[in-house]
Amino acid sequence: xxxxxxxxxxxxxxxxxxxxxxxxxxxxRSCVEATHLAYTSGLLTALRIPRSRKAPKSRDITKQVDPxxxxxxxxxxxxxxxxxxxxxxxxxxxxxxxxxxxxxxxSEKQQGLAIEVGQELxxxxxxxxxxxxxxxxxxxxxxFIQILxxxxxxxxxxxxxxxxxxxxxxVNGDLDYLRSLPxxxxxxxxxxxxGPESLTVLVKSWFExxxxxxxxxxxxxxxxLQWLASLWTGCHPTINIxxxxxxxxxxxxxxxxxxxxxxxxxxxxxxxxxxxxxxxEDSISIDEVTGFIKGLQSHFFRHFRIDLSAGSLMQISxxxxxxxxxxxxxxASPNYIPTILQLLTECALLKMPI
Amino acid sequence: MSLLKPFSKLPGLNTANILLVENxxxxxxxxxDTVVLQEKNVNVNVRLARSLPLPMENEESRPRIDLVVxxxxxxxxxxxxxxxxxxxxxxxxxxxxKVCFLVTSARNVSVPPERLVSVRKLAASLHCPLLCxxxxxxxxxxxxxxxxxxxxKVAAGLVPMATGLYLSTLTRCTVPSDIDQQNFE
Numbered sequence: 001x002x003x004x005x006x007x008x009x010x011x012x013x014x015x016x017x018x019x020x021x022x023x024x025x026x027x028x029r030s031c032v033e034a035t036h037l038a039y040t041s042g043l044l045t046a047l048r049i050p051r052s053r054k055a056p057k058s059r060d061i062t063k064q065v066d067p068x069x070x071x072x073x074x075x076x077x078x079x080x081x082x083x084x085x086x087x088x089x090x091x092x093x094x095x096x097x098x099x100x101x102x103x104x105x106x107s108e109k110q111q112g113l114a115i116e117v118g119q120e121l122x123x124x125x126x127x128x129x130x131x132x133x134x135x136x137x138x139x140x141x142x143x144f145i146q147i148l149x150x151x152x153x154x155x156x157x158x159x160x161x162x163x164x165x166x167x168x169x170x171v172n173g174d175l176d177y178l179r180s181l182p183x184x185x186x187x188x189x190x191x192x193x194x195g196p197e198s199l200t201v202l203v204k205s206w207f208e209x210x211x212x213x214x215x216x217x218x219x220x221x222x223x224x225l226q227w228l229a230s231l232w233t234g235c236h237p238t239i240n241i242x243x244x245x246x247x248x249x250x251x252x253x254x255x256x257x258x259x260x261x262x263x264x265x266x267x268x269x270x271x272x273x274x275x276x277x278x279x280x281e282d283s284i285s286i287d288e289v290t291g292f293i294k295g296l297q298s299h300f301f302r303h304f305r306i307d308l309s310a311g312s313l314m315q316i317s318x319x320x321x322x323x324x325x326x327x328x329x330x331x332a333s334p335n336y337i338p339t340i341l342q343l344l345t346e347c348a349l350l351k352m353p354i
Numbered sequence: 355m356s357l358l359k360p361f362s363k364l365p366g367l368n369t370a371n372i373l374l375v376e377n378x379x380x381x382x383x384x385x386x387d388t389v390v391l392q393e394k395n396v397n398v399n400v401r402l403a404r405s406l407p408l409p410m411e412n413e414e415s416r417p418r419i420d421l422v423v424x425x426x427x428x429x430x431x432x433x434x435x436x437x438x439x440x441x442x443x444x445x446x447x448x449x450x451x452k453v454c455f456l457v458t459s460a461r462n463v464s465v466p467p468e469r470l471v472s473v474r475k476l477a478a479s480l481h482c483p484l485l486c487x488x489x490x491x492x493x494x495x496x497x498x499x500x501x502x503x504x505x506x507k508v509a510a511g512l513v514p515m516a517t518g519l520y521l522s523t524l525t526r527c528t529v530p531s532d533i534d535q536q537n538f539e
Contacts, residue, residue, distance in 0.1 A: 223466035251378075251430070286468075309431040312464065325464065350467075 050346060052285040056231050056339035064132035070334045072144065073130075073167070078192035079200075080218040080327040082348035083168070085185040086211035091141060094127035097210075101125045104206045105147070105199070124148045124160055135171055135338060138178040140186050142169040147199060164195030166203060171341035174349055189348035190341070191215065192329070218344075218351055219327045222313040223286075227343060228323050229316045230289045235336060236268040242319035246296070250311035258308065260300060264318075270295050356407045360447040363418040369397040370510035371417050372502065376425035377436040379404055381458060381489045385425075388499040396512060398503070405436050406443035420510040422448060423502060425456045426473055428465045434473060441480075451518025452509050453482045455527070456498065460486045477527035484527035 102125040109123070130142040144167045148160035168188035170178075181187055193200045204215045220228075233244055244267040250256040274291045275284070297308040315324045321331040321340065331340055372389065374382040379402070386400040399417060408416070422444065427433040437455075444453065455477045460470055477484040485501055488494025505525070509518040 219463055221464055221466040223468055307432055309435070310433075312429060 052283045053227065053231070053343070054282050054339075055234060055284055056336050065130060066132070069128075069130045069144065070337075072165070073337070074331050074334050076194055077322075077328055077330040078194050080220070080329060080344065080348075081191045081193070081204075081215050082189055082218045082351045083191045083207070083215050084189075084213045084352055085181055085187040086207070086213050088184050089186040089188075089211050091129060091143070094129065094143070098125045098127045100210070101127075101145075101203065101206050102147075105202050108202050122150055122160075130167065130169075133169060133171060133338070133341065135342070136173075136175065138175055139170045139173055140188050142167055143188065145203065147195070147203075164193070164199040164203070166191065166193040166195070166200070169341060169345070171338055171345045173345050177349060189352060190218075190345050191348075214353070216351065216353075217327060218348055220323055220325055220329070220344075220347065222325070224343065224347055225313050225316050225323060225325065226289050226293050227286075228321075228340070229318075230271060230284065230292050231336075231339060231343075232316075232318045232320045233264075233267045233271045233292070234284070235320060236264055236271075239320065239333060239335065240264060241267075243317075245315075245317045245322075246313060247315040248308050248311045249314050250306070250308070256311075257314075258300075258306070258311070260296065260308075262296065356410060356413075357443055357445045358406060358408060358419065358422070358448070359445045360419070360452055365418055365420075365511065366397070368395075368512070369399065369417070370421075370506050370512060371399045371401065371419050372421045372423060372506050373401045373403060373419045374423050374425060375403045375405060375437070375440055376427075377404060377433050378427055378430075381425055381427075381487075381495075384489070384495050385499055385502070388495050389503060392496070392499050393503055396507065396510075398506070406440035408443075419452075421452055421454060421502070421506045423454045423456050425458070428457060428459045428469050428473070429462060431469070434469060438476065449480050449482065451520070451522035453480065454502070454505055455482055455484045456502070457484060457486050458489045461488075471529075474527055474529050478529045481522055481526045483522065483525040 102123050105123045105125070124147070126146040126148065128144045128146075130144050133142045134140065145165065146162050147164040149163045150160050169190050169192070170188045171190075173187065173189065178187060193203075207213060208215065229244065229246065232241055235241065241264045243264060244262040246260045246262075248258045248260070250258060271292050274288045274295065293313075294309075301307050313325070315322065317323070317330075320333045320336060321329065323329045329340070329344065331337055374385060376382045382402045386402060389400055390398055401416070401419070424437040424440065425433075426437050455473065457470065457473055459465055474484060483505065485498065487498035489498075505521065507513050508516045508521045511517070
């Protein structure tokens with residue numbers, strides 16, 4: 001594997017051997033620098049934190065994706081996690097995976113539930129593919145999972161209701177990373193779930209056992225929340241965002257929460273003034289985003305004498321969607337799904353232990 | 355501009371003075387208590403400040419500061435900005451081994467990694483060491499105090515054969531510039 005090659009190159013022995021040929025200071029520097037592993041800058045698995053993004057374009061996703069399936073994804077709040085690549089996951093074997101997962105859930109639920117009577121344990125799992133969300137050739141198709149179950153005390157003929165749903169996706173993932181994966185691995189780094197935590201845990205443990213992967217919680221840190229706020233504000237001309245709400249938590253005693261709601265037209269004007277002169281260019285840089293947020297913070301400071309940069313940004317929401325620091329996302333409009341998912345896929349890939 | 359100068363006063367006998375600069379004023383108190391308790395052989399005076407410049411009133415009574423430590427909490431952007439603005443009030447003579455950056459919550463998952471990168475770049479551009487500290491546990495505070503004392507004693511000239519400038523070339527923060535630094539033939 002290429003990754004192993006790059007770790008062999010990094011050095012302690014090499015540095016000692018070089019001391020004869022190169023100057024002392026350079027080899028000291030290489031010894032010191034080799035211990036910096038904040039970012040594994042391997043040749044093929046280097047992932048960079050993006051400093052600029054393409055401006056989101058409103059795209060009618062229903063042309064590519066089945067509208068019913070789109071309806072399953074929007075207007076619901078999802079909890080995010082990241083997952084490492086799956087070993088030997090086949091999109092063709094989804095039916096068998098459904099059977100295996102439902103059997104697994106039933107067996108796990110039966111353990112230790114000897115006393116509870118009247119609990120309907122018939123779980124049915126549905127794996128399906130959502131075609132059309134993947135952007136590049138290297139992205140694996142999105143997989144949507146639903147767990148249906150009869151409610152307790154339901155009449156015999158009642159249909160099973162969806163008690164849990166989740167989906168695995170990869171949208172515009174980093175091409176170098178995806179190309180460097182060996183052939184048996186499929187990478188679907190973003191996992192969104194909705195439903196009882198007990199079922200989420202069961203699904204994750206089944207995946208971990210079957211495909212030898214690892215799950216972890218994905219939070220959305222304040223930089224990414226700022227990206228989302230700017231991207232959504234930038235969509236204002238095409239679709240009215242109706243409001244821009246930001247929630248900060250300040251580390252005072254007792255901790256203070258500040259909810260800052262901005263009129264959409266004002267937010268748009270501020271964002272527009274931040275965009276550099278060449279607005280014809282498609283990309284948005286991180287400086288414009290930080291400038292936009294700083295503008296909002298300094299306005300707040302002028303009126304209330306509270307410096308919001310001393311706290312942390314917890315949540316942002318607009319009519320197009322909302323996003324919380326703990327990893328919750330809600331997309332209300334189907335038009336900008338690819339951009340949001342691309343940002344979240346990047347977060348998941350960066351969070352993964354490579 | 356009232357710059358803080360490193361060599362404008364005479365040093366005390368067997369004495370070392372450290373200045374802890376922190377915007378939030380939480381960690382410096384705990385750290386100061388631990389530093390004073392840990393060191394038995396040398397008189398360590400710890401001075402606390404919120405930011406530079408230091409008030410003019412104490413100018414006469416203030417002893418010579420041997421080490422200035424900037425404590426930056428990565429959980430807030432303001433902490434970093436306040437440290438950056440305070441840097442302007444230090445005489446350039448301090449940057450030869452008499453300044454140190456101490457960062458807390460570097461492992462915190464909610465901290466955007468770009469903030470640590472910018473602190474590292476700042477420390478690397480000034481050739482200063484960057485220490486990461488854990489401020490929530492007593493063990494972490496003790497470890498941080500121990501490391502600061504090691505640097506302080508060298509900066510105050512109390513360690514024979516070692517000067518602040520020499521130590522800083524060994525301990526200074528470096529930022530690996532991506533791939534081309536890793537070329538070993």
